[in-house]
Amino acid sequence: xxxxxxxxxxxxxxxxxxxxxxxxxxxxxxxxxxxxxxxxxxxxxxxxxxxxxxxxxxxxxxxxxxxxxxxxxxxxxxxxxxxxxxxxxxxxxxxxxxxxxxxxxxxxxxxxxxxxxxxxxxxxxxxxxxxxxxxxxxxxxxxxxxxxxxxxxxxxxxxxxxxxxxxxxxxxxxxxxxxxxxxxxxxxxxxxxxxxxxxxxxxxxxxxxxxxxxxxxxxxxxxxxxxxxxxxxxxxxxxxxxxxxxxxxxxxxxxxxxxxxxxxxxxxxxxxxxxxxxxxxxxxxxxxxxxxxxxxxxxxxxxxxxxxxxxxxxxxxxxxxxxxxxxxxxxxxxxxxxxxxxxxxxxxxxxxxxxxxxxxxxxxxxxxxxxxxxxxxxxxxxxxxxxxxxxxxxxxxxxxxxxxxxxxxxxxxx
Numbered sequence: 219x220x221x222x223x224x225x226x227x228x229x230x231x232x233x234x235x236x237x238x239x240x241x242x243x244x245x246x247x248x249x250x251x252x253x254x255x256x257x258x259x260x261x262x263x264x265x266x267x268x269x270x271x272x273x274x275x276x277x278x279x280x281x282x283x284x285x286x287x288x289x290x291x292x293x294x295x296x297x298x299x300x301x302x303x304x305x306x307x308x309x310x311x312x313x314x315x316x317x318x319x320x321x322x323x324x325x326x327x328x329x330x331x332x333x334x335x336x337x338x339x340x341x342x343x344x345x346x347x348x349x350x351x352x353x354x355x356x357x358x359x360x361x362x363x364x365x366x367x368x369x370x371x372x373x374x375x376x377x378x379x380x381x382x383x384x385x386x387x388x389x390x391x392x393x394x395x396x397x398x399x400x401x402x403x404x405x406x407x408x409x410x411x412x413x414x415x416x417x418x419x420x421x422x423x424x425x426x427x428x429x430x431x432x433x434x435x436x437x438x439x440x441x442x443x444x445x446x447x448x449x450x451x452x453x454x455x456x457x458x459x460x461x462x463x464x465x466x467x468x469x470x471x472x473x474x475x476x477x478x479x480x481x482x483x484x485x486x487x488x489x490x491x492x493x494x495x496x497x498x499x500x501x502x503x504x505x506x507x508x509x510x511x512x513x514x515x516x517x518x519x520x521x522x523x524x525x526x527x528x529x530x531x532x533x534x535x536x537x538x539x540x541x542x543x544x545x546x547x548x549x550x551x552x553x554x555x556x557x558x559x560x561x562x563x564x565x566x567x568x569x570x571x572x573x574x575x576x577x578x579x580x581x582x583x584x585x586x587x588x589x590x591x592x593x594x595x596x597x598x599x600x601x602x603x604x605x606x607x608x609x610x611x612x613x614x615x616x617x618x619x620x621x622x623x624x625x626x627x628x629x630x631x632x
Contacts, residue, residue, distance in 0.1 A: 351434030
């Protein structure tokens, strides 16, 4: 069962929500955040990327940066740019991209569910990145940004959401990237209780995006419980904020690779080695999308090649072994190109499919990179199967779009 609760969200007034709302902290650099926030003192970047407030952008991990986050969070509340709801509510947050809308419920999930594996992970986290977000949660005593969960689609929840969105939205705007953001407040006590009860019948939730934020939020909650001699278990710090979407509405897009060299091989030698595990077809000068699972596209020396994995390269009964990212990592990146560790090797870079195949072609044609490798996207079923099996996906496997907008609602830990 998934233990959730409503909460007293801290939110911007409707009139300034577009000035407050921002992209997540980890999808842009400090310089990009400074440019986006230029001339806007209300931008949430001043809380989630407060290094931009200094005359010279300083290291984002400097103690002064965390303190500036607290100062700005307090300032936003004092000036009325963020106001707390009077009662505990759930919220509906919908996003529209390319004509398709997905509807999520904003809830508070229990720290124990994360610790006990009822909130399932599919990626490893890095301790340094966890600690950075833990400091941010600690100093602000709040989950400033939500994490992104998936749940098995549920018709009863669909009905509540459908009824909610038939009323006027609290927020309704289109961001500069063309993505629409729509937000409703669920105040009806019967609906609130029903949502809580329905989630109690859902055995697991799945982290879609935000593994480091999830870990940081849960670890800070557990830390607060440990340090409180009068801990009861119902304190607000036992919960952290998440937006939960039904799995059948989510879209994972491709997450592609770029490699700097061919590990000392000529192009013809490299293509010859590929033939051991792939059927290789010359596709001409335009880079093409892979057409199905176990089909890949590579681009080098101005030419695109389609690779189809031979049957002995994967095992349909192995949730990790069947993944295209596993096949390509083993038989192309490791065996041929000598790239053993995707996390640390400086010869490889990763590009989310939102940038399109033209970005891959451009970086190869410019001679910055030698080889582009385009993968077919992972499915939600594959992600959930892997999480259910207790396995972890290889690095840089999933890329979700659209990204959640930060600043629509915040959860205080007290």
